[in-house]
Amino acid sequence: MATRTVVEGVTIARRKRFSETYFGEWVMTTDHKKLGIMYMATAFFFFLVGGMEALLVRTQLAVPDGKVLSPEEYNQVFTMHGTTMIFLFVMPMLVGFGNYVVPLMIGARDMAFPRLNAFGYWVVLFGGFFLSSSFLFGQAPNAGWFSYAPLTELTSACGANAVICTPGLNMDFWALGILMLGISSIAGSLNFVVTILKLRAPGMTINRMPLFVWMTLVTAFLLLFAIPSVTAASLLLLLDRHLGTHFFQAGAGGDPLLWQHLFWSFGHPEVYILILPAFGMISEILPVFSRKPLFGYTFVAWSGVAIGFLSFTVWAHHMFAVGLPPVAQAFFATSTTLIAIPTAVKIFNWVGTVWGGKLNLKVPMLFALGFVAMFLIGGLNGVALAVVPFDYQVTDSYFVVSHLHYVLFGGTVFGIFAGIFYWFPKMTGKLLNERLGQIQFWLMLIGVNLTFFPMHILGILGMPRRIYTYPDNLGWNELNLLATIGAFIIAIAILIFLWNFIITLRSGQPAGDDPWDAFTLEWDTTSPPKPYNFLVLPVVRSRRPFYDKKNPETADWKTATH
């Protein structure tokens, strides 16, 4: 690792180097905390972009025969909404949290490979610019976030039966953008694996690691094994489009289902890549605001590992409707049902943690509890989708849209806001406004349910996902209008958060180093932490090292065996 000596308070009378200017500090930084903040700021920017795309979609669908967007614009907007939210908001945001918090939590001074870390961030930023620049050419990706081949080929079939599919640059932007973002994901994952396995403080055994660290480690492994699949798929698609191969063309001996297999063998682990770090955050926040240790630490940790393994065995449940053989359907229905078990174990343990605790209902706790409730709905309707005959009825309908948004918005986004409110004081030394935070939480809770619950019914009534518009005689009108109103309520909640963020940075209440009376090592340093994190590396003797330090009489290591 390249090193520099951190010396504070030295002033030298000379012209500043670029690296010493404010701009240069950020461009050249390899500090995990600055990079974490840069990841999160970039992700939040793309959250606003993706959110505006969602509002456009909902405005188009608010009433029958909507004409807010043209059909082609609509295709581009909903595709970029999904792609932006998954690859440019949730993933970078969770990596940002990991970057900032993981080294502090394990008592390290930085990530194992600081420059690789910086490279990962810049690739995300430029990859985001690359994908979004497609709008400037009027050719944004337009085939949905999973971009099924052969519809994404230039033409489908051959000879006289050739059909033009996606002739523009739209899918080239998508495939190349995914390749670029994949480079960042691999760089970040390698860094997390090595950091967590090699840089833990003395005494922090695997079984003493905070749960957020555990889940980040599992997620990093998932990325390392899942990204190659979508990378291969994207490359094959580019070869088909530009070099005359026919990997996905049945008429030329290719396999049209190959894309779906390759994509979903990435895509389903990806769902857990998007939710496992949020599980970790919730597992940190619930104990602190319940004034209890996490109930069933070992089960929560290892159920995360089990979810990681099982996530590679369920991909074809996205493909029940393509006509899989009965044995395959039975296998994937069973594995999908099985994965609900470790997930339910976590929910049981979170409830067990809160049960009988001295609850402190501050905003991080509200979002954490909201996460558990919303994710439970998303998990249960996911189990319903594992039932093959039911899946036949609602596949590619708004029921599926409802399911994935309960998991990724009600789940992950609530987890992200829980994390923001929880760690913001550590990052800035200031507390976000509690009242504004509570208003934001309740508006989001109402907005999420108003937007996504009616979609269950819309799906059962037969409304297909990605439909451009609909006639007014299908009984979908009121439910769509409700969903649109809910989306705008969520938008108001986000604006309130932005206001809260700005006023807190300008004149927020000082937080102190440990505003929540927390248990883990990131709170055992200044807020914000010094560049070197810890003057003296901490020694860990239990799962709650900072609690032990503050409460030597009742320290965990005196009673617990771990």
Add this chain to the structure above:
Amino acid sequence: MAEEQAQSPQARKKSKISNEATEQIQGPSKSYWPFVLAAALMIAFLGVVIHPILFVAGVVLTALAVIGWGLERH
């Protein structure tokens, strides 16, 4: 004091440097190469969809960034 007087000037100097070193904390050095390499990759990718010249420029920049990163003095 007596112990200090017993040391040679070289030994005293060495001891002083050693004490300072233990009080210093090593952190990662700054670098602009990660930024340059990522920007170069974006230019190359844009070149694939826009124009071959841009692609060639991106590839050359990528190569320069990799070499620059590798040769950077720490």
